Amino acid sequence: MRKILNILLSGLLLVAVWSCSEDTMDDINKNVNDPVDVGSNLIITDAMVTSAFSITGSDLAFYASVYIEHNVGIWNQSYNAEIRSGEPISATTYNNSWNSIYQNLYNLKVIINKCSEGGSEEGNYHTLGIAQALTAHNLATLTDLMGDVPWTEALQPGFIFTPVLDKQEDIYTEVLKLLDDAIANFNKESSFPSLGDQDFIYDGDIDLWKKFTYGLKARYTMRLSLKNAAYENVISFANQSFASSDEQAQLNYNGSTAISPFYKFYTDRDYFGASQSLYDKLNERNDPRIDIFWKPHPNSGEFILAPNGTPVQVQGNYSISAITEKTAPTYLMSYHEVEFLKAEAYVRLNELEDAEAALKNAVTAAFQKVNIGLTEEDAITYFEDNVLPKFGSNPLSEVMNQKYIAFFEEEAVEAYCDYRRLVAMGNNVIKLDNPKNSANQFPQRFTYGNSDVTTNKNVREAYGDGNYVYTEKVWWAGGTR
Template sequence: MKNILRIALLFTVLSFSACETFLGDNVNPNNATSATPQLVMPNALVRTASLLRSYNSNAGWIIGYTVNAGGYGGWGSIVTYNYTTGSYATTWESTYDDLINYQYIEDQTAEDPSLAYFNGVAKVMKAYDFHMLVDVFGNVPYTEGLKGSDNVTPAYDSQEAIYQDLVEQLDLAIASFTTADLAQPLGSADVMFGGDVTRWAKFANTLKLRLLMRMSSGSSTSSYAMTKFGSFDTSVGFLTEDAIVNPGYLATAGKQNPYWETYHTNASGSLSGGGRQAIPSDFVYAFYNGTKISDEGRGSATYRAYPTGTPKGVLGNLVDNPAALSNQTAWYVGTGTGANASTSIGLLKGRKAGVPMMLAAESYLLQAEAYMKGYLSGDDMAAFENGVIASFKYLYKGENNQVEAGMDPAGDFELYKEENADNYLVNYSLADTDAKKLEAIITQKYIALNFIHGQEAWAEFRRTGYPAIVEGSNDPNETFASILSSSPRPDELPVRFLYPDTEFQLNPENVPSGINQFSSLIFWQAQ
């Protein structure tokens, strides 16, 4: 855990540095000697937004959102799934780097009722980070994981126990947002909801729903999940608008939207490597171009040169996969190139656009599944349709997080239903079994999360088996597994990442041994 120790000693410098970069605190990061929760929180949220981009990118190669473009080499374990202990070490270390900031906020506010809202935010964001970590690594240091120099060889907690405690922590956070009326406002430190603790409570409640839905699928956690569903306070509400982090991203070096930086261009206008080397898969494209579903509205807002000119291919095809679009990335639908690229609707909205931490579309689709299964009381069809409309709405927003003039999410959803009149994946009323209803819900979640939250789509596929694939098929429209896969599984996919080499070097007594990326399942995965 060398990175945890390092950050425990230096987190104040990092916190002040990022705050100065984005928020103009007028603090010299080279001379920072102390910090406050008010200063650390905006930096931590910005770091989480960047971390989320990393999780999305890593999982996007697995779940079919991105495949290798032609003309580039060195793909290694991305196309074979032959992961090593070095493959995702950065993801591990970056997550704990981020968590130590939230732990600091929680520790500093624990005994101060006036800072209850800051304490609540720290609890929510720790749950956010830790559950992503568990979903790709399984058991991780949790109880002892954020103690810095007090414990540099922390024990590993079981993934089931971590999830359960995260739910309990979210309950405590929700209580602080809804009852701590005399607490100090979050103010400008809140770069996600602008100090609105009601929205923080909804976000926490929606995150809790995400965790419980996963726990309901685990044989050892389903009983706990059912108990928590029985006492679930729906009066708090769920997200109805996208949760967006924006500290004031700027079109300058080191300050622009991290998705734009990775997939479009840097501040000087040079094309990014990520945008040139990646193209969509045939599999995901089939949910737009009519192969599986016709979706002109979202297809045009998602892919450049849709529907006939977007390069698409198969993961692992190193010979004749199409090259990326010249001077552009396949996921940018605006005009202009390089530093002169315009703001746009779609996924890459602009250099100054915020980063979505959770989509309203996911919130509604989580509710739809909970209602359909009888875990909560509600109208699953209405929640399903609201989720799809919310997906249209997000894609139709511009850099300012507002739906662009002339765009009609609800109207285009109606056209979507008409174009797919016989398809239960679009017209929920045609899903005449619970299995079909679940497939429709998760498939629409897969579409809504495309290129945004690949890690969530991968988790939902492992949990439910949707979107449906044909195991062993050579048809690129039927599976997103790499054609160079080394996986012995019937679906030819991996199920997790491997622990980083630093853990085997520095924490050998505690790091689990015998972990395999094809057979060591996360607790909520059936097979």
């Protein structure tokens, strides 16, 4: 606005301008309330919050929770996703999340450039490492859900307007390199002060950021098991990650000025009903969480489960999640996930004693999530009476089903990725009941965002009519893109 006003100044003021130097004019036209250069310590805070709230806990998680039957979509867009009408193939469905990820990746790129050699904050190794770890997390989320996406030519506004799509295989190489680079930078002595309370995840504790990064290495190494099984590496990375739930990477909410995204989604939309198939898995195991996960909808007062794939489109009838709380955290990565990764890796190496110990740790931690509230004793009793017999019969099946249950509901995207990986590997151990799946209408991926479908010919050609989401698996799940 200041520049426009300068152009519209009266002739009298214009006469005075002729005597001003160019530098003076540049100073006059600066908007001190809109700085062109912001310190990385300020940008990184927003990048952390966006990574958790706007990406990990976003529409991506809401739709994933429907596809893997943590929830049943019973109204509007979620209902359409449930019955596979429109939403799974529409370019508008995930557009907000698509835009958020690319904006966040751009902001993280700014930080990386500032803190790298030749940048204005060269030597700020720890902030650089955090930005690299978050970039890996955001980029992996993007390609895990969408497959081949613009990357090497992306994030160059004003220079490249229609970036090409990179192959997922190449993107994963970059993800793992980013994590290695982050760890290397965490191991360096930084000449810049700690982020302190501007770090909403770890309060500037770089040792914990390093553990988070090793956890991501374990996650994404496991993700590539169909293409390159490296279970010893998964275990090695996981052993350098979280030692307890106190160390896990999560964004907390105070319940007033900051509210958990699943709770916000319920209060704003009320689009979910309690999943019959998830209920059945808990019931089969005599799992005490069956009395904790759900409650009657306040409008009906009755406990009514929603049938997967065939609910009535109605609000205020089906039971709802009881762990959707204002203060329920969003996990970038949990301790129980790390232990589940170890348990699966040990099972695949036929080291069942170690697998059992890791599985016990995982289940115990999952029982004690803040919005579950069961005790360690509850978990041990359940593990010995109900989990071990099933583990003895089929170790992989029980590890993955326990992980699937534990991930309700904040970790739905990871559950969705696990399911697709397992099916691709011939381990279809998690039973889903939506009849649309057997009619070849299980969404194998999410669509590209409409912002680029309408403006980038490369993305538009890859999108086509959107029906590819049912037929083309992502690369790490056995597809070509």
